[in-house]
Amino acid sequence: MDHIRNFCIIAHIDHGKSTLADRLLEYTKTIQITEGQMLDDMDLERERGITIKSHAIQMEYTSDNTKYILNLIDTPGHVDFSYEVSRSIAACEGALLVVDATQGVQAQTISNLYMAIDHDLEIIPVINKIDMPNAMPDEVEDEIVDLIGCDSSEIIRASAKTGEGIPEILEAIVKRIPEPKGDPKAPLQALIFDSIFNSFRGIITLCKVVNGSISKGDKVKFVQTGQEYTADEVGVLKMDMIPCPKLGTGEVGYIISGIKDATEVKVGDTITHVDTPCKEAIEGFQEVKPMVFAGVYPIDPNDYENLRTSLEKLQLNDASLTFQPESSQALGFGFRCGFLGLLHMEIVQERLDREFNMDVITTVPNVSYKVYDKHGNCKEVHNPSGLPDVTAIDHIEEPYIRASIITSSRFIGPIMKLCLDKRGELVSQNYVSGDRLELIFLMPLGEIVIDFYDKLKSISKGYASFDYHIDSFRPSKLAKLDILLNGEPVDALSTLTHESNAVALGRRMCEKLKELIPRQQFDIAIQAAIGAKIVARETVKQVRKDVTAKCYGGDISRKRKLLEKQKRGKKRMKQIGNVQVPQKAFLAVLKLD
Structure with missing residues (x-):
């Protein structure tokens, strides 16, 4: 045990975690580096240049004629994947x-x-x-000394x-990193920190073995699920999985036991022996x-069961995804999914498409609200149609976040304006170092969900870093905005928004939908409504054939007769015709500005 070191790499996005991991692997001769970011093996990670999954890998290193085993867990840097980081830690x-010498300490570094x-952790x-x-x-170096309070010689x-x-x-x-603490003679306790689905x-x-040891062929029990x-096989994680006879205390490795059902493995669960079980489970991570x-x-609609299976397999690999079944009048049966943020949502959608060939429609994202009725009962609502x-309703409370933005002082004006436009309240501002300062705002989560991060990056030329934590729920004047097509509400496009924004948002949504909905043989009325009151309307004009082309000269009543006949046909068509809303329309609502 005294020759084992378990460590992770934490940093803000683009500060060089994955490249540093590559160099450590190369220096310890664990693998031959053939291309950059060897641990980021997903196509998506390579294309976007970000880490999405944390990866564990074992290295061997000799110092003073002593051989050490180093278990490295590389972690993502984006705020949406902070749950991956908490599991690695x-x-x-x-x-x-790791701090970038050109950018200094940023929000996610601190978080x-x-x-x-x-x-x-050391x-x-x-x-x-x-x-x-x-x-x-x-x-x-001065920033790090201020932040951690360490000596500059330690950096x-x-x-x-x-x-x-x-x-x-x-x-x-x-x-400097301590050896793992644990008792090799105690009953087995191993902490599950990740899982992978393999179709064979x-x-x-x-898992990481905290106490005791596990050998091939042992009978084991998962404490939470029972x-x-x-x-069948235990081993250590190199670039591939290397089987070994047993995993001792403090070691990080994998266990294969032929589990087929995705719901039986919970990240944060404890593994123990059936014959000599441990008394209590290890403190896992927060839910x-x-x-x-x-x-x-x-x-x-026939792909509903396939989608369920795909989501279950994806959840194994990404424990921060939650989902439950729901149905919509416009879209049929589907799932209400919970994500950690917008990038996380985008990545899940991409992975469903690439890894499972699932074509899906995603509705407008929203946050959960607490709705209080006249009797004081509280109900949590994740979907505007569930209001x-x-x-x-007596009143509605919405979640507020405490946002930390670190930026250069020259961008302070536009960033303040952006946050105040999003109903934010400035809590404090203090200088981190030189001309860089940290702004703390209290803001409604619903306001930052759609395009806040993109706007922040563009107005600060990419120099502002952003991190947030949920703070509390506060009463708020919210209105439910419905979109009607030919008088029929499309529940997938309805949103909850603050009263002050509702009319303007309704108007913008109607204009956008008018561009995106294809013309039909009849007029399509697009309306935005708050309750029974229509606040905006646009019309997609019908496609018409010139039925009077064959009438040249003669009496006007001939033309009128043909037009009346066409009008009756259009009216009948409108009664039986239905309007298809393209997937682009759902996505366009996110990018209204």
Whole structure:
């Protein structure tokens, strides 16, 4: 055990975590680096240049003639995947805190750092990208000293691109990160921190052994679900899975036990032996709290069961996704999914398409509200169509977040305006260092759900970093905005919005839908309504054939007769015709500005 070190890499987006992981793997001769970001093996990760999944891998390193086993868990940096980070942190004793020498400390750096400190991890600060011409290592060093309160001699300067500083980082991992604590003779306790679905071998469970040991062929039990299995294979994680006879205390590895049902594995659960079970489960991670909800529906109604299976398999690989069945008048049967943010929602949609060939329609995202009736009863509503009748509602409370924005002082005006336009309240502002400062706002989550992050990045030329935590629920004047097509409400397009925005939003939605809905043989009326009051209307004009073309000269009544006949046909068509809303229309509502 004294030769094992478990650590993760935490940082803001684009500060060089995955490149640093590559260099560590290369230096310890674990793998041959053939292309960048070896651990980001998903096509999506390569295309977007972001880490979506945390990856575990084992390295061997020799220092002072002693061989050490290093278990590295690479983590994502985006705020939407912070749940992945919290799971990685729970399985480690130390963390490399990577800060970009050209950008300095940013919002997600601070957020991930506090998460690591809460778990009593040993922090090794690393300044990366010191080879860049615009690097400012001295200023960034001062920021890190202010943030952690460490000595400047403890900070390692490195460049993951050129390999500078990598030997010092490996030495620091061995010398400064403590060995895993645990009792090899105690009953088995292993913490599940991830799982992977394999169509041939069933569900592969990734875990860290906290106490005791597990060998091939052992009878094991999952504490939360109470299910019992045989460990058909145990092993360690290199670039591929390497089987071994047993996993000892403090080791990170995988267990294959032929589990076929996705619901039987819960991330954060404890594995123990059937014969000598442990007394209590390990403190896992907090339950995931979805922030954004959207309906996901199959384009072909017959694919409903396939969609359920795909979501269950995806949930194994991404424990922060939650879903439950729901139905919609416009779209039929589907699922109400909970996501951690908009990027998370986009990624899930992409993965459903690529990994499972599922074509889905996603409705307008919204957040959960607390609705109080006249008797004081509270009901949580995730979907505007689930709202009770207006006459029965006493008041509605919406979730507020505490947002931390770190930016350069020259962008302070536009950022303040953006946040105040989104009904934000400034709580405090303080300088981090030089001309960079942190703004703390209280804002309604519903306002930032759609396009806030994109706007923040564009007005700050990409220099503002953003992080948020849920704060509380507050009473708010909200109105339900319905979209009607030919007098029929389309429940998938209805939204809850603040009274002050409702009319303007309704008008913009109608104009946008007019562009996107294809013309039919009859007029289509697009209306926005709040309750029974219509606040905006647009009409998609019908496609008409010139039926009077064959009448040249003669009496006007001949033309009139033909037009009247056409009019009756159009009226009949309108009664039986239905309007198809294209998928583009649902997405366009998100990008109204």
